[in-house]
Amino acid sequence: MELTRLPILKPALKSRYPQLAVFIVMLAGYIFAILAGFIGTPVGSRNFSIVFVWIAWWAILILVAVPFFGRGWCAVCPIPLPGEWLQRGAVLNPPDKKPKWLNLRWPKFLRNIWLQNISFLLLALFSSVLLTTPNITAIILAAMLFAAIGLSMVFERRSFCRYLCPVGGFIGLYSQTAPIELRIKEKQVCVVCDGKPCYNGSQTGYGCPWDVFPGGLRKNTYCGLCMECIRTCPHDNIAINLRPFSADLAKPSARIDEAFKAFIMLASAMIYAGVLLGPWGALKDAAYNVGTSAWLIYAIIFLAIIFAVLPGFFALGILKTKSALPLKQRFASFATALIPLGLMFWVAFSLSFVLTNASYILASLSDPLGLGWNLFGTASTAWKPMLTSILAPAQTLALVGGLIWSARTAQKAANEIKSSSIPVITFCFIVTLVMLWLLL
Amino acid sequence: MHSRFFLLILIIAGLVVAFVPLSFRPIAPQERTFRIGARQFAYSPSELKVNPGDKVTIQLVSTDVVHGLYIDGYDISIEADPGQTAALNFFADKPGSFRFRCNVTCGAMHPFMIGKLTVGSNQWLYRSIGLSIIAAISLFFIRSTRPSDRQLPITIY
Incomplete structure (x- = not known):
């Protein structure tokens, strides 16, 4: 079932303003969580940074967002925003001139999720302290924000989200089970599409921030549901679909980094x-x-x-x-x-x-x-x-x-x-x- | 027909395992007293076992800061000041396994200061194991009857 046929949804996704409104609320909450961690009470159960990050956000993420919306959280996550705005030199529509940053390609040997596996494990090993100590939570939140900014200055697109984010790794893994997907409608339309604006960008929008060519999408793992391709596709060939749960898992992965991500998550929960x-x-x-x-x-x-x-x-x-x-x-x-x-x-x-x-x-x-x-x-x-x-x-x-x-x-x-x-x-x-x- | 019948049997078996009351040989109720030491962020002993109907007394002794003890399911609690002993009396009239936890903020790991009270048998654990076994059996059944395994009639064009 194609959700983007719904008369309300399509314009809401094509316009940048609804997403921006959610982004601003999320970013404000994120920055407040950092401040609360540093200046608030050291008692975790009384501090916004612990209660809202590790109880409220976590509950929404793992009980609702991931099982039902896959990478839905990534669609509104505030962490990459400041870096992305700096990288683009714009907040909304693409500017006339490209901003001068390094804009390097992510190193080929790191184009996998091993760094995400390592970053998750680093947090997991310190989780008892992280989950209970406000200033440690604040340090980690701030570090993620600055890491995303730093990587945006050096590398193209959302390299932090795609290759380093400790949360994005497991959201991507489990998003394969979600009953929602972003896919193209007609393959042939993409084959003959001139310039591939969904990947390379155009005047109407940015090239895929997740470094994914939507025409080749077969599973949810690396699609951040940022909706840019819906805005840039000149042929209206991108759809958000409702589908059966775990449809992506019918074709098993052959990647060892993804296999170990599954073990990391299974064992960590135990x-x-x-x-x-x-x-x-x-x-x-x-x-x-x-x-x-x-x-x-x-x-x-x-x-x-x-x-x-x-x-x-x-x-x-x-x-x-x-x-x-x-x-x-x-x-x-x-x-x-x-x-x-x-x-x-x-x-x-x-x-x-x-x-x-x-x-x-x-x-x-x-x-x-x-x-x-x-x-x-x-x-x-x-x-x-x-x-x-x-x-x-x-x-x-x-x-x-x-x-x-x-x-x-x-x-x-x-x-x-x-x-x-x-x-x-x-x-x-x-x-x-x-x-x-x-x-x- | 056979597969539907087998599936029905499995569903009934699952419902029986999940919901039928378990009856164990009744044991005469006793008075049980436990002296539990509480420190950041652990109880000692941290696992208590009683029989249904027992009259239980928990003496909570805090050895560092103020600690509490709240029992899930029973919704009762006590607090003990450092060096002091507080007592909690109750009838263990609900069978099953319950977490007890500190209900006075006592430090960083306070939300994870947890112990376990088992009244009679841990029924949900046994039921869950039973359901897992039924699930495994049903999966092997589904596998053995999936369409690709069935003998399909040969059609010659």
Whole structure:
């Protein structure tokens, strides 16, 4: 179903003003989160930067935006804006003259998501501090903003979003499961299109900021839904479509960086469930006390689970399966099956974390800096976990649903590469049991 | 016909596993007392097991700053000042597994200061495992009956 046929949506997407309005609100919120982290109370549960970034934003991102809108968050993310405005020398329409920045191509050997894998892991290793300490959150938010500005001055397009953003990496991975896509309508129109303005830009808009030629789009992973191609296409050949969930996963990926992204996300959700939501104080101490020997052991185990234990068992499982493909390619293809399961692991983990702490949002709304304000009369809202009676059934639904979803994806991948899905389904089954044990 | 019947069986099995009340051999209720030490950001012991109907007393002893203990599902709590002991009495009349957590902001990792109370058996865990097994069985069934595996009639043009 083509959503861009809706009479309201198409003009709203072609015009830059609605998106700009959302961008400005988001950028204001982002900058306020940075300021709150630096000047507000050091008590995380009373500080806007922690409550609105790690509870409110995270809940919207992982429970709504990613599962239903894919890269919908990237469409309104404020992080690349200042850099992009500087890079373009304009806020809205393309200027007459091109601004003089370096405008280099991103190095070829880095055109993958390994840097995003590394940047996510760097944050993940310090997550206990990051999630709970306002000024550390502020430093990270500011660092991301300045990194995006810096890269925009040196490299063309949105290099930060495409190759470095720790959040964009996993949003891209999980956006493949979303029931929404941006695609071309007629391939032949793109083949004969003169100048390819969707990629190279024109007077009506910029060339794809994500360095993607829309005519070649087969999956959501690297399309940031910025809507520039809808504005630049002279043939009205770009559509936003509603589609079945996980349509992109029917054709499994053959990229090892994407395969490891799936393992990183799956394992991180399991480790967080154990460390943050589990009853083991020693684990929390190790994760929080950065720089100590306990933290070092925690970091080593964290990385070992992600890069050795889980991929090792997975590879062992598919080692003996019959296939004409080499093991590396089978590994990458079958890792596609872990994408729905990983997403559902994060949903189940986040449900617990968010429902328990959501009541902080009301208090923080009235007193965002923890300075004793009461702007909306909700500052004294007492902490109280929400909907705890439905938490376990909801988590069960997410995890068992994720298992079924992943197993079906594994079966489709197995059909594609002419191999058996049984080892992959068994792997998914075992890690689901572990996650159930950790959360319930 | 066979596949529809099997699917119906699986759905019924899933509903049974998810919703049918589990009955375990009743154990005579007892009085149980736990002395829990609370420090930033852990309880000791952090896992409690009681039987349904037990009269439970939790003595919370804080060893550093003010800590609290709130039990999910039971919606009851206590607070203990440093060096002081606070007591919480309740009947364990709801079976299942519940997190208990600090409800007084006690430092950076406060939201993750968590323990676990199990009353009787952890029913949702068992139900979830059962549902996962049914899901796995149904997937193998779907695989074995997918159209490409079926014998299709040969048509000669």
